[in-house]
Amino acid sequence: MEALREFASRLVSFESTAGREAELAAWVRERFEDFGFETYEWTADASVLADHPSFPDDPSEIDTEGRPSVAGVVELGDPDAGPTVVLNGHVDVVPADESAWSSSPFEATWDGDELTARGAADMKSGVAACVFAARRLADADDLDGRVVVECVVGEEEGGVGAASSALDSPFPFARDAAIVAEPTELTPVVASEGSLMKRLTLRGRSSHAATPWRGESVLPHFDRVREAFEELAAAREERVTHPLYEGFPTKWPVVCGTVEAGEWASTVPASLTAEWRIGVAPGETVAGVEREFDERLAEVVAENEWLREHPPDFERFSVQFEPSEIDPDEPVVRAVRRALAENGVEDTDPRGVTYGADARHYVEAGIPAVIVGPGSIEQAHFPDETIDFREVETAVDVFADAVRAFFEAGGQR
Incomplete structure (x- = not known):
């Protein structure tokens, strides 16, 4: 699959960090046209995203300008007589500190079957696998339906492109299911954790360090809040349960970053300003977990005279990730598990993960979405990010076979 490797090498050569995805998107769109795909392009409307709970309420805080997402559509047989499956991947990447890398992060470095570059695992190799699975299916003459390859922007910022696609579809047809090719080591994921981002601001009173009794240090007050949040996090670990998360050392992480x-x-x-990332379990809501932490902070404030007279601020910032979950018996999950088994993957049991992904936007829009792709999340955002490309080649087979299985089942339970 030399063409697949060349495609992935070109993808990782784009420094497509947040706000810099346009050049890559244009290149992908040209490739879709070369492959004979019908092409679509859309740019998110910040005012629409501002009405979504994942994003800031102020549209000016959501960067959408000059950040197009693109899609290529393969129509098979009578496309309206069969289902439509989305193969989704994001083309944005997190920044890379070149001094921490042993090679250039935005240049494909090959060592046998291993590809090293920013985005190699998260998740440009998965994007390449989606494209080449669609290319393979384009030659099928025994299927009816559509395959949509979505290459979206802004996943690392809450899912700018995917949320826009889910909220305001750029397509003139419905989508029946989605496969999101995040790095899961080819393990099907049906539940992803959400996260709440909160910023705490405490105010004390300054004084010269030689006369500290004249001031009011914020540090003891912060310690009280931090300890209270740690106690609440520990209580939630015991109280909030989910069968797919019992194997994690920490199911619902609460981190003061x-x-x-x-x-x-x-x-x-x-x-003092402190920022927290608070885990939200599948089945919970961001708003519900936020109330728990707001109430615990209110208890700390009520117990302290200074804090009562100088109440802290505790506000959301950045983007919020709602958790998502689908039934492991959804047709798309069954199709993926069948394809994995047919391609030699032994463990096909559905899992949960402690991170968020664009799948949640499709699930919220009524489109069942399973997360499965090549590479490991342990490589994501790390220096010398690497993927075993043999797994990417297997992913092409898995995605193509999963779409075929879904089509053959008619997308029905």
Whole structure:
């Protein structure tokens, strides 16, 4: 599959970080046209996304300008007589600190079957597998339906392209199911965790470090909040259960990722800002988990005179990820599991994951979406991001066979 490797090598050569995806999208659209696919292109409307709970309420805080998503459509037989399956992947990548890499992050580096580059695992190799699975299916003369390859932008920022596609479809036809090719080591994922992003602001009173009794340090107050949140997180680990998550050391992670406090070493710190990422279990809502943490903070405030008189702010920031889940018996899941088994994958049991993905936008829109793709999430966002390309080649077979199985079953239970 030399053409597949060349395609993936070209994909990873684009430095398609947030806001810089347009050149890659144009190249992919040209390739779709070369392959004979019907092409579509759309740019998200920030005002529409602002009405979605995943995104900030202010459209000016959502970067959509000059960030097109593209799709290629393969019509088979009588396309209206069969189902439509989406093969989805995102083409945006996180930044790469070149000093931490042993090779150029935006240049394909091959070592036998291993490809190293930013996006090799997350998830341009998965995108390549989707494209080449669709190309293979284009030659089928015994199927009715459509295959849509969606290459979307802004997944790392909450799913800009996928949310737009789900909320305001760019296509004149319905979509019956989706396969999202995130790196799962070719394991079918039917449940993905959500996340809540919250920023805490505490205010104290500054004073010279030589007379700290004249000031009010924010640090003890932060410790109280942090300990309270850790206690709540531990309680949630015991109380909130899900059969697909019992094997994780931490099912619903609560992480304080940034803390900034004070202005000068010789001054009592009078301000502190801390940012949390809070896990949301499938079956919960972001709003519901947010209430738990808001209420726990309110209890801490009520117990402390200073905090009562100087109440902290605790606001959402960035994007929120609602959890998503589909029935493991959905036709698309059964089709994927059958295709995995036919291609030598021994463990086809559906799993849950502690990260979010674009699948949630399709599920919310009534389009069952299973996450399955080549590569490991452990390589995602890491220096020297690497994938065993033999798994990508297997993914092409799996995706093509899964679509065929779904078509043959008529997309029915």
